[in-house]
Amino acid sequence: MTRTAVQIRPLWLWAEFAVLFAGVPVAMTVFFGLYPLFPVLFAFTVLAMGLLAVTPGGQKGEFFRGPVLSQWRLILGFTLLSAILTFTLALILVPDRILGLPRYRPEFWFRIMLLYPILSALPQEIIYRVLFFRRYGHLFPSPQVALCVNALAFSMAHSFYQNPVAIGLTLLSGLVFAWAYQRHRSLMLCTVMHAIAGLIMFASGLGVYFYHGAIGQTP
Secondary structure, eight states: OOHHHHHHHHHHHHHHHHIIIIIHHHHHHHTTTSSOHHHHHHHHHHHHHHHHHTSTTOOTTGGGOSOSGGGHHHHHHHHHHHHHHHHHHHHHHOGGGTTHHHHHOHHHHHHHHHHHIIIIIHHHHIIIIIIIIIIIGGGSSSHHHHHHHHHHHHHHTTGGGOSHHHHHHHHHHHHHHHHHHHHHOOHHHHHHHHHHHHHHHHHHTGGGGGSGGGTTOOO
């Protein structure tokens, strides 16, 4: 590859990165309510997998590589910390909603438990961990910078909810997920942690900040 080609490739990747991780979230915020959320997430996931297919460094079965159960201490510690933080916030912000779904809408809560890991956590981890780090991670000057940018991008992806609770929690969780992926390169591990965090959030009552009815809400 010529020196000119080497220079052009990072510029193209930066343009891709800007569109996918800045332009798309901004557009989703501006036009929120004019599109169905999950079809957009599905389309983004298909695009991410297509980009991964043409990105050097991929391995057959890479989505299923990496540790999961062997990291039970990490998963347990993350679960406990997530529960403490989430329920503490819920006690402060929405005390009347704590355990509202499990208590008053158990059938809906059961559907969330079944579908959230597959329809929400997994697609987001493909986009924001696997695609981000494998295709664009080398653009940043250090792993630490890449980790922080990843968390910011993940938080920005939730900016269409237009409330600081969603943005703040996704920033914190994004830091943890990014660190876990950098350390273990395990999509399934990050998906499990993401799913746990989401299910705790919906059980706690903070789910009110993570759906379309949250638009404009503040603590």
